[in-house]
Amino acid sequence: MPEAILEVKNLKVHFPTVDGIVKAVDDVSFTLSRGETLGVVGESGSGKSVGFLTIMGLINRRSAHVEGEIIFKGRNLLEVSDEEMRKIRGDQMGMVFQDPMTSLHPMYKVGDQIVEGVRAHRDVDKKEGMELAIEMLRRVGIPKPDQRARQYPHEYSGGMRQRAMIAMALALNPDVLIADEPTTALDVTVQAQILELIDRLKHEFDAAVVIVTHDLGVVAEHCTKIQVMYAGKIIEKGNRRDIYYEARHPYTWGLLQSISRLEAAQDQRLRPIQGLPPSLINVPSGCPFHPRCPHRFDRCPHEYPGLQPPHSDHQDACLLPFDTKKKIFHDEVAVRA
Ligand SMILES: Nc1ncnc2c1ncn2[C@@H]1O[C@H](COP(=O)(O)OP(=O)(O)O)[C@@H](O)[C@H]1O
Numbered sequence: 001m002p003e004a005i006l007e008v009k010n011l012k013v014h015f016p017t018v019d020g021i022v023k024a025v026d027d028v029s030f031t032l033s034r035g036e037t038l039g040v041v042g043e044s045g046s047g048k049s050v051g052f053l054t055i056m057g058l059i060n061r062r063s064a065h066v067e068g069e070i071i072f073k074g075r076n077l078l079e080v081s082d083e084e085m086r087k088i089r090g091d092q093m094g095m096v097f098q099d100p101m102t103s104l105h106p107m108y109k110v111g112d113q114i115v116e117g118v119r120a121h122r123d124v125d126k127k128e129g130m131e132l133a134i135e136m137l138r139r140v141g142i143p144k145p146d147q148r149a150r151q152y153p154h155e156y157s158g159g160m161r162q163r164a165m166i167a168m169a170l171a172l173n174p175d176v177l178i179a180d181e182p183t184t185a186l187d188v189t190v191q192a193q194i195l196e197l198i199d200r201l202k203h204e205f206d207a208a209v210v211i212v213t214h215d216l217g218v219v220a221e222h223c224t225k226i227q228v229m230y231a232g233k234i235i236e237k238g239n240r241r242d243i244y245y246e247a248r249h250p251y252t253w254g255l256l257q258s259i260s261r262l263e264a265a266q267d268q269r270l271r272p273i274q275g276l277p278p279s280l281i282n283v284p285s286g287c288p289f290h291p292r293c294p295h296r297f298d299r300c301p302h303e304y305p306g307l308q309p310p311h312s313d314h315q316d317a318c319l320l321p322f323d324t325k326k327k328i329f330h331d332e333v334a335v336r337a
């Protein structure tokens, strides 16, 4: 077994609001090891970002009720001080976002920003910092990095800004890189390049990577394992093969059927999942997906099985009998070009 760097146990993140409690993350557990790329997939509003912001210590604990454990290299991050968390963040865990401008300040040169990030954690002078910044820009594939380091973010294209943000996140050689919808704002070709880059850097830096996305198509090639989120819960998890070729949960089937695959035949209709994700204040009883599920039966509004079978690498939280799921998947879902 590879060494687990991050182990999340029964994480809950609930926001009390005037309208009720938003159960953004509801009993989520998973592990992450070096060399792994974990794909976290689910429609918008399923709790993906809140979960990883909590892991990064970026959720205000005064406005959220957080429960469970986040064990990072043997320590529970929910118990370390803010000061300690600031040291870990950026240094040992890096995060990149959909919008690079959440990390890049528009008024400062890109190189200087990377230098500042490095100097906040390491005792290096400005010159050494700049050498590292230029080296990082080169490693993320930015041409003429010494010139580019002296430019402002607005002088970069969208894809280059994303690369610069990755350079900044990796400059301190973190153990974990969390990429939250890193390519959603980019066109398809640039998306593929950025994901390739993350893949390559994962090996170079011997890190673990998390890619958060609403598009199961995006993570198809790049993830070693995948967890599918719905209404703040993981409703299926498995390795890449399990999810693409043996998915067991009707929500995962819906996501697979709505993948906008490039290679799909022109006449192949995209089948988005019917209905909308639930409000996380009024999550449906039983299985939260039952109101939208084409395969629901009488038990679904009353029972939630949790992830089954226990202690398995491939688990799902659907009440349908195993053989039924297998049959439906092969008859209705796996019929892809
Ligand atoms: N500070 C907050 N207060 C109340 N609700 C929040 C807060 N932050 C996020 N949420 C809610 O948590 C839910 C999950 O959000 P998020 O994790 O951003 O979803 P995703 O990243 O999967 O699109 C959403 O319903 C969102 O409105």
Ligand SMILES: [Mg+2]
Residues within 6 Å of the ligand: 048, 049, 050, 180
């Ligand atoms: Mg999000």
